[in-house]
Structure formats: C-alpha cells, structure tokens
Amino acid sequence: MRIATHNVNSIRTRVDRVVDWLQRSNTDVLAMQEIKCKPEQFPYKQFEDAGYAITAHGLDQWNGVAFASRIAIEDVEIGFSGMPSFGKEGKPQVEEARAIAGTFNGVRLWSLYVPNGRTLEDPHYTYKLEWLDRLASNVAEWVEHEPDLPFALMGDFNIAPFEYDVWNIDDFAGATHVSEPERQAFEAFEQIGLRDVVRERIPTGYTYWDYQQLRFPRDEGMRIDFILGSEPFAERVSNAVIDRNERKGEAPSDHVPVVVDIAD
DNA sequence: ATGCCTTCTGCAAGAAGA
Numbered sequence: 395m396r397i398a399t400h401n402v403n404s405i406r407t408r409v410d411r412v413v414d415w416l417q418r419s420n421t422d423v424l425a426m427q428e429i430k431c432k433p434e435q436f437p438y439k440q441f442e443d444a445g446y447a448i449t450a451h452g453l454d455q456w457n458g459v460a461f462a463s464r465i466a467i468e469d470v471e472i473g474f475s476g477m478p479s480f481g482k483e484g485k486p487q488v489e490e491a492r493a494i495a496g497t498f499n500g501v502r503l504w505s506l507y508v509p510n511g512r513t514l515e516d517p518h519y520t521y522k523l524e525w526l527d528r529l530a531s532n533v534a535e536w537v538e539h540e541p542d543l544p545f546a547l548m549g550d551f552n553i554a555p556f557e558y559d560v561w562n563i564d565d566f567a568g569a570t571h572v573s574e575p576e577r578q579a580f581e582a583f584e585q586i587g588l589r590d591v592v593r594e595r596i597p598t599g600y601t602y603w604d605y606q607q608l609r610f611p612r613d614e615g616m617r618i619d620f621i622l623g624s625e626p627f628a629e630r631v632s633n634a635v636i637d638r639n640e641r642k643g644e645a646p647s648d649h650v651p652v653v654v655d656i657a658d
Numbered sequence: 659a660t661g662c663c664t665t666c667t668g669c670a671a672g673a674a675g676a
Contacts, residue, residue: 403675404665428675430666455666456674510676552676571676604676605663613660616676642660648675 395465395499395656397423399548399621401507401602401649404430405460408647409437412462413444415640415651422465423498424651425505425548429458436460451494459494459505459549467496476528480509480521492525499658501627506549511570519570522552526579534586537624544627544656547588547620550602550649553580554616558598561614571618588622591654595634602649603641610641619652630656 398421402408405426416424424446429436433450441448445464451472452458461467472494479487492507506529509522529547536545553576557563566572584590600615609615623631633655640650 407665428665510674512674512676554676566676569676602676603660608660608662611660611662618676639660645664646660648664 395423395501395658396421396653397425397498397501397503397546397548397656398651398653399425399427399505399619400651401427401550401619401647403428403647403649406431406435406437407645409440411640411643411645411647413440413446415637416446416462417444419637419651419653421651421653422463423503424462425503426460426462427458427505427507427550429460430455431458449494449496451491453488453491457491457507459491459507461494461496461503461505463496463498465498467498469495469497469502471495474529474532476531478521478524478528480518483517493529500544501656502543502545504545504547504549506547506551508550508552510552511576514568514570514573522570523575523579526582530579530582530586533583533588537587542626544624544630546591546623546627547583548622550619551580552618553577554618555580559600559617561600561612561616571616583622587625589625589628590620591623591628591631592621592634592636592652594628596636599636599638601636601652605648619649621652621654627656632657
C-alpha cells in the first residue's frame, strides 16, 4: 500500500495537479491538508473519475483536511480528544479543521495540519503548543492500549526539528517553527515511541519552499511535513520519497508530497 | 530553466501562510 501526505494549499485551485499526481505516483491513500474549503465545495468529481473516494473536513476558507483513497475507509474521526479551540480575542473559539483520521486495510492514518504559531508572542503560538501537547497525550494512550496497531501521524507539522531543516538558521532567529518548545513538542512523539519513517531513509531535504524571493530556485526551503509511525507501522515501511519535482511547473503548492510504501 | 507570492472572500483590501 502506497500512502502519502500533501499540504495542497487549496484543493479547488490544485485539483487537476493533485489527481494527476495521484495517478502518476500510483498512490492508494493521500492525506491532504489546507484544502481551504467546506465539504460541499470540494471538487469530488475529478477524484471519483480517477477512482478515489474523498473524506473531507473543512469549516471555511481556512485550514481543512481530507483523505483521497482507492481503499475503503473505516472509522472516520474528526479531531482528537481534548483538541484545543482557537479564536482571536473577542471572537468565538472554534475547533478548527486540522485533524481527521481513517483506517485503511487495518492501518490507522491521521491527516494533520498543525497550527502555524505566527509569532512567538502570538496566542496562536500557545495554541500550537497546546494542540501538539493534547495530540501527544492521545498518541501515548494509543501506544499503551493498542501496542499492535499500525498507525501514523501524517501532515504539515509546521516545525523544523533540526538546524539543517531550514536553509539558513540565522534567518530564523526569534521565529516560529524552530523554537525550542516547538522542537520539544515534536520530539515528544518520538519519546512516546513514534518513528519518523521518512527521515530514517532520507536524512536531509526540504518539503516546503515559500513562493516568495525565489526560494525554490535557490533551494531555500524547510522540512516541516512528516510521517510519524507507530512501531508496528514503521516495521512495515519499505520505501520513502519526498517528491521534490512537484514543486515545479505551473501553479504548484508550496509543499510537495511525502510518500511511503508499507507491506500489505 | 525550478524565476521575484498565493490563496481566500467579495469587490477593496485584509487575513493568512511560515
């Protein structure tokens, strides 16, 4: 089974590219982030014509997560236990569309869009850390109560865990994505027992390049998209790819797909 | 060439991304 994660940065803008890639790459299950639409706005037909069923969760033009799959999906879950809400001061607090899960051939997958954080002083940064902490609590319970379950967290973590995961660490002084609390929040998943199954095979390389300032031609990117697998999941991984070519061409997403193969 | 940012809403310009 070939599974992948991709922050698509608007599925309505990117649908032709994404469906074309799904078919070319022979991917069975794709976890998407930043679909930027409600379910009723999702471009289902192009996916269905290509043989992929969609399970989508989106509240408005922001965030939004989904699966495209040609394997039956079971036990769909929206959000996780204790997931924090967010809203600007004086605005209603909302459980944003940043997490969806499904089980495919007995493999449980999460499509996750971790909050950005904005700046170290912003309430969004506190929200990001709480969101990750609550997620880790859930993961710890799954590992403890279902040690044989193959599962993976897939998505845009908005954290660059190592210095070499950004092109020039000096440009990130005082910025989000590289702060110590964020990196500790990322490490926590590995301490619970998850493995970065892509890093094990591809130690360096970016998954995101900003649209601005020629970041891609200069190869000034960030590694912020990950697949973190439970031990039973990691043992089944046979191959990994960061599909850097997908950053090229007309109207690409600023993120590229990250792919793993797991034994059936 | 891999090229100087892009998406959303809604009609202008602001919010958001990282």
